[in-house]
Amino acid sequence: MCGLVGFLNAAFLGDWAATIRKMNGTLSHRGPDDEGVWIDEAAGIALGHRRLAILDLSPAGHQPMVSACGRYVLVFNGEIYNHLELRQELTALGAAPPWRGHSDTETLLAAFSHWGVTTALEKLVGMFALxxxxxxxxxxxxxxxxxxxxxxxxxxxxxxxxxxSELKAIRAYPAFANLINRDALALYFRYSWIPAPYSIYEHIWKLPAGTYLQWSAEALNPNIQGTPQAYWSLQTVIEKGLTHTFQGTEADAATELEYLLRQSLQGQLLADVPLGAFLSGGVDSSTVVALMQSLSSQPVKTFSIGFYEDAYNEAQYAKAVAQHLGTDHTEYYLTGQEARDVIPKLTHLYDEPFADSSQIPTHLVSMIARQEVTVALSGDGGDELFGGYNRYFLTPLIWSRVQAIPESGRWLLRNFLNLLTPTQWNQVMGGVNRFLPKHLRYTTVGDRLDKLRKLLTIDSRQAMYLSFLSQFDQPSRLVIGANEPASLATCPPEGFTKLSLEFYMMALDLLTCLPDDILVKVDRAAMGVSLETRIPFLDHRIVEFAWTLPLEMKIRQQQGKQVLRKLLYRYVPPPLIERPKMGFGIPLAQWLRSELRDWGATLLNPTRLQQEGYLHPDLVWQYWREHQTGKRNWARQLWEVLMFQSWLERCF
Known part of the structure; x- marks a missing residue:
């Protein structure tokens, strides 16, 4: 796990070495063990690298690295889990160079030298940017x-x-003056993150997953974004999987999944540094840890975070699983103050507006793990692949019930709910609550009725899914001068709309929420403390297998991950796992009305918002007032605004 930087500019007149080292220095957290630069002024190229040494800790793993033939120079972030197998294949073909060490970087260069870019990329098993x-x-x-x-x-x-690897390095390039992309900002306020290929800056993009992009030094054109080429297509994987459905029993599927996870883990357990795993006690992380422990002769080091607030605490479940599996378990109970102390660091960690509030506990558990290990495995990806999110079974249920109401009935109910604002409904229920027992009282019934009203206006399954993803239904009303561009959730790939609603949501989550939210959250939270994370479920062979499984092996009787549970229960008794799904969250709504109130009020000051000129002050302040008085729960929306304001203050 490392960080890479570079620029291509034959006309550059500045100090080449000082510039690339300055850019490189911004990524020291991603690679505290070593740094390197490689410059060819005549060709107009400069490359930089920060190294977190995981494989081959010797100087033989130093980057930038030149191929044995001298033709290629590489900077690389990540791990190639099958690099030893690739070495064997190259040796059998007579194409292996005299190996200088045992790093996967050297293997990559040999693969590119022999097979070329596209074929080499297709052969890789791993996580990487290069x-x-x-x-x-x-x-x-x-x-x-x-x-x-x-x-x-x-x-x-x-x-x-x-x-x-991160925007802060790009900002360090001389004369950086790229403006905020207001259209991308609208996307941020819809999703809480900015989907690829957009970034928060104009003329800066994220390279989409599964693609490569090539530039010729002789044909650079600043007016062109470039067209990434796919070497692997999730859409193709989905189409193939659904037409070649797994034919065995659920027990057979669990056995095949166990084989594939073991295969994935055998590559991901390869490291020359201490290694452990995050353990929440849920299905995904427990499965990863159970199989890790079965492959290890020593107790696996596991880590979990506990909260004193019962509604957010899963530590006792993780501890029970750890005791059953015999891991070397560390749990740390955090106070609210410790969690809140992370907030000022978030804009530096995430580098562009990002508002998944579970970023806070993710960073904290990474801090705890880094005290003992350099690599930590996680269970991310299990929800998207095996139907774990509640929305996968709630959305079809709600859609069917809404569709069951005649259009005339929906029209009458919409108009009835429109008679009062959500705040007025709260006031009405405030009077009714006095006559109800405590367990039937609702303090924010207006929020619930407003959600119902919106559901009654939705005219398609796809629109209902989008409503579940959206924090702001019309973000262009919030961002001054914005025109929200299309994204995969608003303009899905051809053929996706023919999928069942459950498969449709899982497919789009894999294409959007997973890479642009979950994986961003984990990468920045962990790399902020120089911790490498590895994700066994995201081995592409497991992804391809998961899409061959019929829906009933994933979701049945309003419960997801059926085949995954069947596998896990070979190692862990069901009573240790079976409980309602909890999010990895914080008591955000409460904090915004108490400990974070002064901080929030300062960032959202209407005069300040007016002077900055990005957001409509009246709308933001309305959300703030209603949340503070308890009339509405706008915690998620306000967190988005606060994370943008905090980013704006520090990074722009």
């Missing part, structure tokens, strides 16, 4: 892993093509 310079053709290749575990930004700054 920049490859071909000295013969003067061509730069940028590439990213299939699912998008590792980040890679690129774009134009002052006439140069600049690229890096």
């Amino acid at each position: 920049a490859l310079w071909d000295r013969k053709t003067r061509t730069l290749t940028l590439a990213r892993d299939r699912i998008g575990e590792k980040p890679l930004y690129y774009g134009w700054v002052n006439g140069a093509l600049v690229f890096a």
Whole structure:
């Protein structure tokens, strides 16, 4: 796990070494063990690298690395889990160079030298972002892993093509003055994150997962974004999987999944540094840890975070699983103050507006793990692949019930709910509550009725899914001068609309929420403390297998992950696992009315918002007032605004 930077600009007149080292220095958290630069001023290329040493801790793993043939130069972030098998294949073909060490970077260069870019990428099993310079053709290749575990930004700054693992490195390029992309900002306020290929800055993009992009030094054009080429397509995987459905029993599927996870883990347990795992006590992390422990002769180191607020605490469940499996378990109970102390760090960690509030506990558990290990495995991806999110079974249920209401009935109910505002409904229920027992009283019934009103206006399954994702239904009303562009959730790939609603949601989550929300959250939270994370479920062979499974092996009787549970219960008794799903969250609504109130009021001051000129002050302040008085719960929406304001204050 590392960080990479670079620029391509034959006309650069500044200090090449000082510039690339300055960019490189912004990523020291991603690679505290070593740094390196490689410059060819005549060709107009500069590459930089920060190293977190995981495989081959010797200087033989130093980057940027030049291929044995001298043609290619590589900077690489990530891990290639099958690199030893690739070495064997190259040796059998007589194409292996004299190996200088045992790093996967050296293996990658040999693979590119022998097979070329596309074939080599297709052979890789792993997570990666890389920049490859071909000295013969003067061509730069940028590439990213299939699912998008590792980040890679690129774009134009002052006439140069600049690229890096994080935006802070791009901002360090001389004369950076790219404006905020207001259209991308509207996307942020819809989803809480900015979907690829957009970034918060104009003329800077994220390379989509599973693609590569090539630039010729002789044909650079700052007016062109470039067209990424796919070497792996999730859409193709889905279509193939649904037409070649798994034919065995559920027990057979669990056995096949166990084989594939073991295969994935055997590659991901390869490290020359201490290794452990996050353990929440849920299905996904418990499955990963159970199989890790079965492959290990020593107790696996596991880590969990506990909260004193019972509604957010899963630590006791993780502890019970750890005791059953015999892991070397560490749990740490955090106070609310410790969690709140992370908030000022978030804009530096995430580098562009990002408002998944579980970023806070994710960073904290990474801090705890880093005290003992350099690599931690996680259970991310299980929800998207095996139907774990509540919305996968609630959305079809709600849709069927809404559809069961005649249009005339929906019209009458909508008009009835429109008679009062959500605040007025709260006031009405405040009077009714006095006559109801405590367990039937609702303090924010207006929120619930407003959600019902919106559901009654939805005219398609796809629109209902979008409503579940959206924090702001019309973000362009919030962002001054914005025109929200299309995204995969608003303009899905051809053929996706023919899928069942459950498969439709899982497919789009894999394409959007997973790479642009979940994986961003984990990567920045962990790399902020120089911790490498590995995700066994996202081995592309497991992804491809998961899409061959029929729906009933994933979701049955309003419960997801059926085949995954069947596998897990070979190692862990069901009573340790079976409980309502909890989010990895914080008591945000409460904090915004108490400990975070002064901080929030300062960032959302209407005069300040007016002077900055990005958001409509009246709308923001309305949300703030209603939340503070308890009339509405706008915690998620306000967190989005606060994270943008905090980012704006620090990074722009």
